[in-house]
Amino acid sequence: MRTITILSIYLAAFALLSACSPESSEIKAQMPLPQQEQPQIPTYDKVEPQKFDWITEDGGQSQLDFNPQVDILFVMDNSDSMKSAQENLNRNIDRFTAGIVKNKMIDYHIGVVSTWDSSERFAKMKKDSFNIGDLRYVKDLNGKAVNKRYYTKTDGSRLSLASTLAIGVTPYAEGGPEVEEFFSPLAAALENTGRGAANEGFFRDNAQLVVVIMTDADDSTSRISPEQMAKTLIDFKGGKEEKVSVFGVLVRPQDPDQYKDWDLRIHPKYHPECFDMTQKTPKNTGKCTGFGPERLDQLIVAANAQAGTPEQIRSKFIMSIVSKNFGSDLAKIGNDITVKTLEKEIFLSQRPRVDDKGVLKVRVRYGTDKQLAAGKGQIIPQKADGGWLYDPENNSVHLSGNINYEYQEGARFAVDLIPLTLKQ
Numbered sequence: 001m002r003t004i005t006i007l008s009i010y011l012a013a014f015a016l017l018s019a020c021s022p023e024s025s026e027i028k029a030q031m032p033l034p035q036q037e038q039p040q041i042p043t044y045d046k047v048e049p050q051k052f053d054w055i056t057e058d059g060g061q062s063q064l065d066f067n068p069q070v071d072i073l074f075v076m077d078n079s080d081s082m083k084s085a086q087e088n089l090n091r092n093i094d095r096f097t098a099g100i101v102k103n104k105m106i107d108y109h110i111g112v113v114s115t116w117d118s119s120e121r122f123a124k125m126k127k128d129s130f131n132i133g134d135l136r137y138v139k140d141l142n143g144k145a146v147n148k149r150y151y152t153k154t155d156g157s158r159l160s161l162a163s164t165l166a167i168g169v170t171p172y173a174e175g176g177p178e179v180e181e182f183f184s185p186l187a188a189a190l191e192n193t194g195r196g197a198a199n200e201g202f203f204r205d206n207a208q209l210v211v212v213i214m215t216d217a218d219d220s221t222s223r224i225s226p227e228q229m230a231k232t233l234i235d236f237k238g239g240k241e242e243k244v245s246v247f248g249v250l251v252r253p254q255d256p257d258q259y260k261d262w263d264l265r266i267h268p269k270y271h272p273e274c275f276d277m278t279q280k281t282p283k284n285t286g287k288c289t290g291f292g293p294e295r296l297d298q299l300i301v302a303a304n305a306q307a308g309t310p311e312q313i314r315s316k317f318i319m320s321i322v323s324k325n326f327g328s329d330l331a332k333i334g335n336d337i338t339v340k341t342l343e344k345e346i347f348l349s350q351r352p353r354v355d356d357k358g359v360l361k362v363r364v365r366y367g368t369d370k371q372l373a374a375g376k377g378q379i380i381p382q383k384a385d386g387g388w389l390y391d392p393e394n395n396s397v398h399l400s401g402n403i404n405y406e407y408q409e410g411a412r413f414a415v416d417l418i419p420l421t422l423k424q
Contacts, residue, residue, distance in 0.1 A: 052353055054361075056372075057415040063346055064413045066366070068105055069207035070341040073189060074112040075182050077215035080171040081261055085216060085321050089249075093162045095331040099338035101156065104407050106341055109202055111135040111150035112165050115215065116185040117177035118222075125175030133188025134198040139163035150202045180261070182213055182296065183221035183229045190236050208341050209237055211303075212333070214249040216321055217261035218293035226298035233303055245340060246303040247333050248318045253292035259322045264291045339401035347396045350419040361418035364388050364397060366405060372414040378406045 057064075076086070100108055116122075116132050130136065137145035138155070143163045151161050170176030192199040203209070211233065224232075230246075237243035257265040266288050268275045274288035297314070304313045316336065319329040352362045360382070367377025380403060381387035388399045397415060405411075 052418045054363075054416050054418055055350075057346075057348055057350075057417065064415070066105070066344065066412050067107060067206075068341045068344070069107045069109075069204055070100070070210055070337060071109045071203050071207045072100075072111070072210045072212065072337065073186075073202075074110070074165060075186050075189075075211060075213045076112050076114055076165070076167055077177075077180055077182075077217060078114045078167050078169050079177050079180060079217070079261065080169050081216055082214075083169045085214065085249075086166055086169065088321075088326055089214065089330075090162050090166045092327040092330050093165060095327045096334040097161060098331065099335045100341075101153070101161075103338060103342075105405065106153070106338065107207075108153055108341075109150045109204070109207070110152075110161060110164075111199070111202055112167060113185050113189050114167055115177050116181040116188075117179055118181060118184065119179060122175065122177060127170070127175050131188075131192075131198070133185045133190075133192050135189070135202060136164070136167050139166075149198060179220045179263075180215060180217045181221040182215065182219040183224040183226075183299070186211065186213075186229065187224060187232055190232065203236075205238075207243075208337075209233065209244050210337050210340075211244075211246045212249065213246070213296060214321065215261075215293070215296070216251045216259060217263060219295040219299070220263075226295050227302050229299050230302035230305075241306045244303055245337065246300050246317065248293075248296055248300050249321050249330070250293050250296060250318055251322065252318075252320050253290040255290070255292075255320060255322055257290070260291070264293065266290070342399075342401035342403070344399040344413075345391075345394075345396050346399070346413060346415055347394065348415065348417065350417065350421075351395055352390070352417040353420045360390055362390060362397065363416040364399070365414045365416070367411055367414075368408055369410075369412070372412070377411075377414065 076082075078086075097110075100106055113133055113135055114130065135149040138148045138151050138159050139145050140158060140163075141160050143160065143166075146159065148155075148159075151159060151164055155161075172178055189199055190203070193203055194200065219226075221229075233244045233246070234241050251260045251264060263270045265271075266274050266284065268277065268282040271288060271291065272282070275282035275284055297318070300317050301310045301313050304317050307313050307316060319326075319333065323329050346364075352360055354360050362382070364380040364382075365372060365377035366380055371377040380399065382389070384400065386400060386402050386404060388397050388403075390396075391398055399413075
């Protein structure tokens with residue numbers, strides 16, 4: 001037993017010595033790793049940072065020219081009840097035209113057509129030679145008609161706008177209108193524009209179209225609705241709603257009946273619903289409070305739809321024909337027309353850049369070609385009132401109509417900008 005134990009110890013010692021031998025060490029040692037090559041870092045030529053310089057939009061000739069035009073058409077009621085209203089207009093017409101006529105920048109045409117009556121009686125008894133929608137002749141300083149159909153900015157020294165608009169009234173007994181129509185002569189005026197027609201040259205493609213209806217009645221045109229009339233006006237200006245404005249110098253429902261045409265009065269012949277008609281003498285029931293020109297009201301709201309809510313439109317585009325402030329109300333309409341006419345939109349060919357501080361890199365200048373080419377001219381401020389604003393949706397600059405221009409004959413605009421990207 002002891003022999004076996006000693007033998008085991010020897011065997012164990014031998015095995016241990018074998019593991020430590022050089023041959024065994026050579027087998028167990030790891031192979032050395034190959035030396036890795038270091039990566040080469042590429043080098044490139046230095047790129048200069050991109051520069052964004054100011055450029056001046058050319059925009060096309062018509063884009064930057066500034067020749068504001070307005071064609072103002074009065075549709076005047078010449079029925080017998082309008083005598084005092086026409087006289088009131090005549091006394092205050094200078095207040096209406098003050099901003100338009102005195103503004104050297106505005107190229108205006110002003111004309112007038114009269115109401116119409118489609119009845120057989122009117123056709124037989126009418127004494128004047130004007131057809132439906134024909135512009136009346138302009139009058140000189142003595143009130144005498146001349147061979148010209150509309151008043152322009154070059155006529156001030158020899159012709160009279162007040163006399164031109166004073167077309168007078170025609171009593172019913174002498175063939176004057178009984179059932180006044182305004183839509184039919186207005187639509188006809190738009191059509192009578194061809195070569196040799198009565199209204200040739202009055203309406204211009206680029207001009208604002210302003211219609212001013214003056215009456216104490218409502219429209220009675222049977223074949224044209226207010227919505228159709230509004231669409232006709234807008235279509236006439238190529239579908240551009242912003243080119244059309246319709247104003248009304250009208251009676252209002254709350255005005256006393258004595259100032260209204262008969263069809264708007266609370267009278268049994270025209271409004272039997274307001275009376276007990278079973279009585280021998282119809283008795284006023286008191287349920288009617290007053291009538292106004294509903295169709296004309298609807299036309300004005302529809303034609304000026306882009307100007308706000310119906311209430312806002314009525315407040316801005318309708319004035320009372322019997323207002324105590326007739327002159328100042330008329331002046332306000334004239335001022336609104338002036339502002340609308342002087343508004344302008346310039347479309348840009350490239351989008352402007354905004355700097356790190358959020359400043360839009362656009363500059364608008366007004367001046368002569370020589371001034372603009374030298375980088376000079378009047379700088380128009382960037383603001384809503386009396387300046388310009390950028391419209392990102394249309395990529396355009398909107399100039400308000402109340403900018404205080406330093407007027408110069410032949411002046412135009414230049415728009416400088418730093419583009420968002422360089423144009424290829």
